[in-house]
Amino acid sequence: MTLLALDDVTKIYAGTPALERAHLHVAAGSVHALMGENGAGKSTLIKILAGLERPDSMSIRLEAEPVKLESPADAYALGFRFIHQELNVVPELGVAENIALGYPFPRRFGFALDWRRLHRLARQALDGLGVDHIRPETPMAQLSTGDQMLVRIAAALYGTSKAPARLYVMDEPTAALSGAESEKLFAAIARLQDSGASVLYVSHRIEEVMRICDQVTVLRDGSHVMTGPVEQTSRDQIIAAMTGREVTNAWPPRTRPCGPEGFVQCTNLTSRELSGISFSMARGEIVGVTGLAGMGQGALLQALLGAAPLRNGSLVLNGRPCPIRNPARAWDSAIAYIPGERRLQGLMPRRDIAENITLPHLPRLGRLPGLVSRKRQEALAADLGRQVRLKSTGPCQPADQLSGGNQQKILFARAIGGNPELLLLDEPTRGVDVGARFDIYSLIRSMSDKGTCTLLASSDLPELLGMCDRIMILHRGTLVRIMEAQGLDAAGLLALIYQTAREGEKDARAS
Known part of the structure; x- marks a missing residue:
């Protein structure tokens, strides 16, 4: 079943098309990779999904029903959540406050901040990702970059009772993470997928895409080039689709041996x-x-x-x-x-x-x-x-x-x-x-x-x-x-x- 269907997406800036009749279909409960070189149109497509940009033309359907997407409020109501590579955290505040930013903080007696409930709700969001090593009261500045990324994903889980999250859009989420931190992120993505949510995974790292994604879509120069199952798509096919040329060797070979030791x-x-x-x-x-x-x-x-x-x-x-x-x-x-x-x-x-x-x-x-x-x-x-x-x-x-x-x-x-x-x-x-x-x-x-x-x-x-x-x-x-x-x-x-x-x-x- 298709969760999201974007068709004929066109966006023109000053006479130059950033997207030209592009399309993207994301299946329910899938991890779908969106790839392309810089300038291919990925960022513009994400901004349109977030309601930050209005396309010149677009057809959008959610679970086969036409929907309106004209503002960030529309994107939130549709169940779209966004995690960017720029973490946008407040290091001076605690984990719980960062998770709840953008939502009404729980109050006691109508005016006093209910810290106990805030920490409990933050704990629930972290538990939803299987993250048990981060405490809600810990200052963000004390966390590693990888753990800060997990907190941002937990923030996307926070307060979803009124508008359940259906699609998580992750833009280069491992760009600043170590290998071990990336493993935590992949485990969190698996938890999201198990819960029935879909993930649109934007990345330059082909090895990650081949490992965790079900489908891959490639854009080049603002146009759709290919979509296919990852298990039926080779690394070289993805590279050729992204660049428009064959890449015969990802790692340039050494043409001469190393010189004397102790240089x-x-x-x-x-x-x-x-x-x-x-x-x-x-x-x-x-x-x-x-x-x-x-x-x-x-x-x-x-x-x-x-x-x-x-x-x-x-x-x-x-x-x-x-x-x-x-x-x-x-x-x-x-x-x-x-x-x-x-x-x-x-x-x-x-x-x-x-x-x-x-x-x-x-x-x-x-x-x-x-x-x-x-x-x-x-x-x-x-x-x-x-x-x-x-x-x-x-x-x-x-x-x-x-x-x-x-x-x-x-x-x-x-x-x-x-x-x-x-x-x-x-x-x-x-x-x-x-x-x-x-x-x-x-x-x-x-x-x-x-x-x-x-x-x-x-x-x-x-x-x-x-x-x-x-x-x-x-x-x-x-x-x-x-x-x-x-x-x-x-x-x-x-x-x-x-x-x-x-x-x-x-x-x-x-x-």
Whole structure:
């Protein structure tokens, strides 16, 4: 039985169609994937479903009956609930208050806030997802990103007695989650499906779609390209539908072996979040960094960048000591960093491409100190942009007009301009569509083949397995295991992460 039927959906912005006669049919009780590259029309379709945008034309039926959808109130009354990758939480408030935001808080005697009932209702919402490790009174700021996502899903369950939830729309819900946190989310989705609800799952991660979804719909350039059962659809078919071209190898192969051992030597790195981490890397080696969320992955990259003070430890790069003091010194030492939050930490969104790419290269762009040649700036940006296959109207286009994948390419263009010997990557493909993702993988591999060492911190386990030579697992700021990636699969790596966590907690209790 079809729960939701959208047909002939068209939306035009300033003469440019964002959606053109697109359609989407979601079966009752199913998990339905919606996929497409950035700019394919997914976000516009979600906004229409949420009542935030009015289409130029559309036919919508719910359980075969025509319905009205012209406002967020209509969407709520129809039973549509939305969970976005931007968590939109209030960290200063507790879990219960965040769950109940947007609903009337329960009162005693008509005016006093009934905390006991509020916590009880929040507990019921959490229990509906099978989440028993989060307490309603806990401040949101104390929760991991994954647990905050579970709270947002619980908020969609809260107060559904007047308008029962029929369809949960999840937009890139695992973009900021670790592998272990994603498992909790998948369990919650299974609970929702068991309750009879449907889930529209928007994601760039094909492995997730193949694992948890029943059907998949692909949009390209605003038009419907394909819909089919996941079990009868191959990964390559989805990629071809999204990009319009065949992708023969998701993971660019290494074209030359790693160079001499000891090109990078880190010894006893110790900080507030790290405890005596030591490792070495061969020239051109790609080493993955993983573990449960918040176990020191980001802290390790920040320490090597000089953005977090070290209490002890040393870095030797290509035979020369590199004092780790600040990011500027790291850049001068041929260390480049691409942050996990590109808009907050990497880009100047309202400045143009040329300014963003050339930011650390300004001293060499002028004939006189303090003066920058705009002509040279644009020429360098155009050259580096071509090397990373940046899609734009030119160096003068503002960065915030680009897709997430092309914004990420700006950061790679900036990095390769410095010819780095050590590249630090924090979630380099987060929120990036599949086409741009392959371009980024090719860039990483190309830099590796030229001798750049890469530390790749990622919660995407297939990404680690496909790109890395070795993978290290951190627990509570300690390097507990480092191993060859060859021969591992995602399930085995996840099991090792959990095993490492259990052993670490056992050792901590024993001490």
